[in-house]
Amino acid sequence: MNIPKTSYPRIIIIGGGFAGVALAKKLSKQEVQVVLMDKNNYHTFQPLLYQVSTGGLEPDSIAYPIRKILQTFPNFHFRLANVEKIDTVENKVLTNIGELKFDYLVVASGAVTNYFGNSEIEKNSMAMKTIPESLNLRSLILENFEEALLTSDLNERNTLMNFVIVGGGPTGVELAGALAEIKKGILPKDYPDLDTRMAQIHVIQSGDHILKGMSDKASEKAEDFLEKLGVNIWKNVRVTNYDGKTISTNTDLSFEAATLIWAAGVKGAMIKGLNAKDLITKGERLLVNEFNQVTGFKNIFAIGDIACMVTDDFPIGLPMMAQPAIQQGEQLGDNMLKLIENKPMKPFVYKDKGAMATIGRNKAVVDLPRFRFQGIFAWYVWMFVHLFFLIGFRNRMVVFVNWVYNYVRFDREARLIIRPFKKQLKE
Amino acid sequence: MNIPKTSYPRIIIIGGGFAGVALAKKLSKQEVQVVLMDKNNYHTFQPLLYQVSTGGLEPDSIAYPIRKILQTFPNFHFRLANVEKIDTVENKVLTNIGELKFDYLVVASGAVTNYFGNSEIEKNSMAMKTIPESLNLRSLILENFEEALLTSDLNERNTLMNFVIVGGGPTGVELAGALAEIKKGILPKDYPDLDTRMAQIHVIQSGDHILKGMSDKASEKAEDFLEKLGVNIWKNVRVTNYDGKTISTNTDLSFEAATLIWAAGVKGAMIKGLNAKDLITKGERLLVNEFNQVTGFKNIFAIGDIACMVTDDFPIGLPMMAQPAIQQGEQLGDNMLKLIENKPMKPFVYKDKGAMATIGRNKAVVDLPRFRFQGIFAWYVWMFVHLFFLIGFRNRMVVFVNWVYNYVRFDREARLIIRPFKKQLKE
Numbered sequence: 001m002n003i004p005k006t007s008y009p010r011i012i013i014i015g016g017g018f019a020g021v022a023l024a025k026k027l028s029k030q031e032v033q034v035v036l037m038d039k040n041n042y043h044t045f046q047p048l049l050y051q052v053s054t055g056g057l058e059p060d061s062i063a064y065p066i067r068k069i070l071q072t073f074p075n076f077h078f079r080l081a082n083v084e085k086i087d088t089v090e091n092k093v094l095t096n097i098g099e100l101k102f103d104y105l106v107v108a109s110g111a112v113t114n115y116f117g118n119s120e121i122e123k124n125s126m127a128m129k130t131i132p133e134s135l136n137l138r139s140l141i142l143e144n145f146e147e148a149l150l151t152s153d154l155n156e157r158n159t160l161m162n163f164v165i166v167g168g169g170p171t172g173v174e175l176a177g178a179l180a181e182i183k184k185g186i187l188p189k190d191y192p193d194l195d196t197r198m199a200q201i202h203v204i205q206s207g208d209h210i211l212k213g214m215s216d217k218a219s220e221k222a223e224d225f226l227e228k229l230g231v232n233i234w235k236n237v238r239v240t241n242y243d244g245k246t247i248s249t250n251t252d253l254s255f256e257a258a259t260l261i262w263a264a265g266v267k268g269a270m271i272k273g274l275n276a277k278d279l280i281t282k283g284e285r286l287l288v289n290e291f292n293q294v295t296g297f298k299n300i301f302a303i304g305d306i307a308c309m310v311t312d313d314f315p316i317g318l319p320m321m322a323q324p325a326i327q328q329g330e331q332l333g334d335n336m337l338k339l340i341e342n343k344p345m346k347p348f349v350y351k352d353k354g355a356m357a358t359i360g361r362n363k364a365v366v367d368l369p370r371f372r373f374q375g376i377f378a379w380y381v382w383m384f385v386h387l388f389f390l391i392g393f394r395n396r397m398v399v400f401v402n403w404v405y406n407y408v409r410f411d412r413e414a415r416l417i418i419r420p421f422k423k424q425l426k427e
Numbered sequence: 428m429n430i431p432k433t434s435y436p437r438i439i440i441i442g443g444g445f446a447g448v449a450l451a452k453k454l455s456k457q458e459v460q461v462v463l464m465d466k467n468n469y470h471t472f473q474p475l476l477y478q479v480s481t482g483g484l485e486p487d488s489i490a491y492p493i494r495k496i497l498q499t500f501p502n503f504h505f506r507l508a509n510v511e512k513i514d515t516v517e518n519k520v521l522t523n524i525g526e527l528k529f530d531y532l533v534v535a536s537g538a539v540t541n542y543f544g545n546s547e548i549e550k551n552s553m554a555m556k557t558i559p560e561s562l563n564l565r566s567l568i569l570e571n572f573e574e575a576l577l578t579s580d581l582n583e584r585n586t587l588m589n590f591v592i593v594g595g596g597p598t599g600v601e602l603a604g605a606l607a608e609i610k611k612g613i614l615p616k617d618y619p620d621l622d623t624r625m626a627q628i629h630v631i632q633s634g635d636h637i638l639k640g641m642s643d644k645a646s647e648k649a650e651d652f653l654e655k656l657g658v659n660i661w662k663n664v665r666v667t668n669y670d671g672k673t674i675s676t677n678t679d680l681s682f683e684a685a686t687l688i689w690a691a692g693v694k695g696a697m698i699k700g701l702n703a704k705d706l707i708t709k710g711e712r713l714l715v716n717e718f719n720q721v722t723g724f725k726n727i728f729a730i731g732d733i734a735c736m737v738t739d740d741f742p743i744g745l746p747m748m749a750q751p752a753i754q755q756g757e758q759l760g761d762n763m764l765k766l767i768e769n770k771p772m773k774p775f776v777y778k779d780k781g782a783m784a785t786i787g788r789n790k791a792v793v794d795l796p797r798f799r800f801q802g803i804f805a806w807y808v809w810m811f812v813h814l815f816f817l818i819g820f821r822n823r824m825v826v827f828v829n830w831v832y833n834y835v836r837f838d839r840e841a842r843l844i845i846r847p848f849k850k851q852l853k854e
Contacts, residue, residue, distance in 0.1 A: 001577070002576075040844065041842075041844045042843045042845075058485040058486070059485070059487070060485035060486075060840075063843050063845070064840070065617075065842050065843060067616075067617040068617070068838075068842075071616045071617065080573045097577050131845055132846060135845075149429075149506075150429070150525070189494075189498045190494040190495070191494070394832040394836075394838075394840050395840070397828045398828055401825055402821065405820065405821040411495075413491070413495060413821050415492050415494075416486075417467065417468045417469070418469075418487075418559060418562075419846070
């Protein structure tokens with residue numbers, strides 16, 4: 001890869017997500033050469049993907065060009081690349097566009113959907129971790145209703161109008177709420193020929209409550225909100241298989257649905273060369289010390305979802321969320337400069353800023369370290385925080401315009417089948 | 428197709444473009460049953476597609492759900508369908524989702540890109556008539572620059588950075604201007620490693636001036652604007668072939684470019700069953716009389732780009748633009764009601780409201796029937812008119828926000844490779 005050699009130490013960052021971008025910003029004005037690699041040319045604001053899937057936001061408003069972020073950073077290089085392997089002996093990364101040596105490496109490759117080895121579910125279900133995946137889901141939801149119109153077979157029609165979400169975490173809960181609002185506010189108007197009351201939304205949760213990372217109060221209230229919206233919640237049920245039509249579980253329950261959205265788990269986006277057994281923890285994450293150094297290495301770091309940092313409060317590692325990623329990225333920036341100058345690094349301490357989830361119009365739950373609240377105020381807080389963390393003024397404005405419009409008009413106008421999903425399957 | 432039979436006459440409209448939507452609105456409160464069919468579930472605002480291709484607007488802001496347009500129209504049905512054939516004997520349309528009888532049929536199927544039979548050009552070039560095509564072009568432009576970074580072969584690098592637009596009509600001119608502004612304002616910041624001054628933009632025009640439907644003054648000024656932006660204009664040159672790398676012409680000139688955008692012509696989007704020789708004119712359009720009736724039929728109409736209405740001022744048919752489509756749709760609505768009530772129909776008279784094209788920041792040309800002007804005021808008029816004709820308040824707001832942002836910041840932030848185009852080619 002033709003990156004000029006300079007006298008500055010070279011830092012390669014793999015991944016332009018929350019962690020990678022936070023780190024890049026910290027290193028922006030420093031005497032280091034930084035090469036950021038990502039398989040996309042944009043940063044994705046993952047917390048709002050469910051709104052893309054449900055037509056509330058355009059995809060471009062939650063994506064931001066990485067080159068734009070780096071424009072004003074001297075000594076920065078971006079490469080659109082798939083990292084295929086890390087060579088820890090020669091200190092280089094091997095990618096689809098060539099290899100490159102590093103002095104320091106930061107793995108910030110994020111997370112991918114975890115199907116826990118079930119290839120049948122992987123093949124037949126929809127995921128929602130990337131923008132193309134979210135757009136595929138948007139297309140499929142709309143295609144299902146168009147198709148439901150055409151059949152006179154009642155069973156088939158209901159199957160097409162049933163949506164089963166596996167996983168009661170924030171993603172599953174937010175998606176279920178959005179689908180319920182579409183069912184109530186948009187479907188009857190868009191499909192007057194169809195009895196859309198028959199459409200069903202199910203959330204299946206393996207544990208005994210939803211939003212398990214949050215407080216009991218938040219979990220109970222979220223469940224209450226969802227039930228009021230007409231969502232069916234099934235607790236202590238584990239999905240065992242899905243053939244594209246029938247969903248089997250570990251209980252007597254089974255569901256007929258043309259769409260299963262798998263939001264039941266994530267795992268680290270592992271890269272070859274660092275996947276030695278002793279490096280990896282449950283959830284396929286890289287075990288790191290308090291300086292985010294990968295076990296056994298001085299110059300290789302991991303931050304964000306891919307990094308598993310065990311603390312007293314988090315014995316299986318910090319949660320795979322935006323906040324730990326951003327905080328680790330920022331602190332690693334400071335620590336790397338210390339390391340380069342042979343000064344002692346500062347151990348990372350996670351500041352838990354809380355968690356939140358929105359269920360629908362005026363309905364959200366927020367757990368802050370000192371306060372917990374639910375309802376309309378929580379909903380405003382949720383929106384404010386998401387707008388604040390979005391990158392880019394234009395994106396914020398476009399998201400804001402959409403939210404105001406959607407709120408005032410009870411609408412979601414991005415219900416567009418731009419690239420039909422079922423056609424992609426056939427091709 | 429399961430559309431309920433009512434006592435109202437059934438009108439099938441094929442196509443939800445400018446013409447079809449204008450007609451639908453006119454019929455919205457009348458005693459007719461209307462079935463609108465389109466292969467997409469959205470209306471496309473085609474005049475702004477070039478801004479999608481060049482990252483200035485998100486695709487969702489120039490698309491509008493057809494079902495949303497029809498929501499408040501009683502007795503309207505939408506079907507997402509590909510019309511495969513029209514049976515003029517049995518009065519029915521045959522589609523991929525079944526067949527349906529009509530009392531009246533309106534063909535408003537629009538236009539497709541015309542390659543004039545050159546399959547090599549069709550295979551290797553990019554078109555810009557639909558949203559997926561525009562997104563493919565957006566991806567390809569960005570992928571080319573990412574790839575140009577990687578090669579040390581100067582020839583290959585320049586080939587990747589060369590863009591040849593065939594056709595000097597509004598589409599070609601507007602796209603060339605936008606690309607020139609990207610070259611000037613964005614590329615040097617996004618690709619500091621690349622000598623983006625080497626990027627070239629060519630417009631090839633077979634005639635002796637560009638914007639040939641407009642006034643001489645508009646044409647000259649547009650050419651002047653483009654040249655000031657660094658665009659190369661080649662007149663009286665006809666492209667004869669393109670193998671994906673080398674563009675041959677009918678002169679000594681040839682060009683090396685990884686991207687050829689074909690904006691050299693359109694033709695009617697013909698449907699089988701109406702393609703008898705005597706019905707069709709040059710440009711593969713359906714010959715219609717002054718009531719938009721297809722030759723030989725009382726109950727089959729064509730409006731918009733697919734219809735060829737010959738007048739004294741337009742001996743080869745009205746131009747394939749938004750205005751004739753909208754005006755024909757509106758008037759046909761009135762005429763159909765007259766026809767149903769056995770009243771005489773009113774002949775269509777085209778009101779030429781003028782034409783306009785934007786070249787770039789503060790640079791547009793406008794020909795109104797009484798006034799002609801160019802420059803910054805023309806640019807404001809162009810923007811106002813386009814915002815006015817966009818469907819939907821949300822779309823207008825989002826486009827407006829983008830335009831203000833792009834203007835103030837000299838930027839275009841939707842430079843995202845969401846679905847890589849070259850990867851699609853490989854698959």
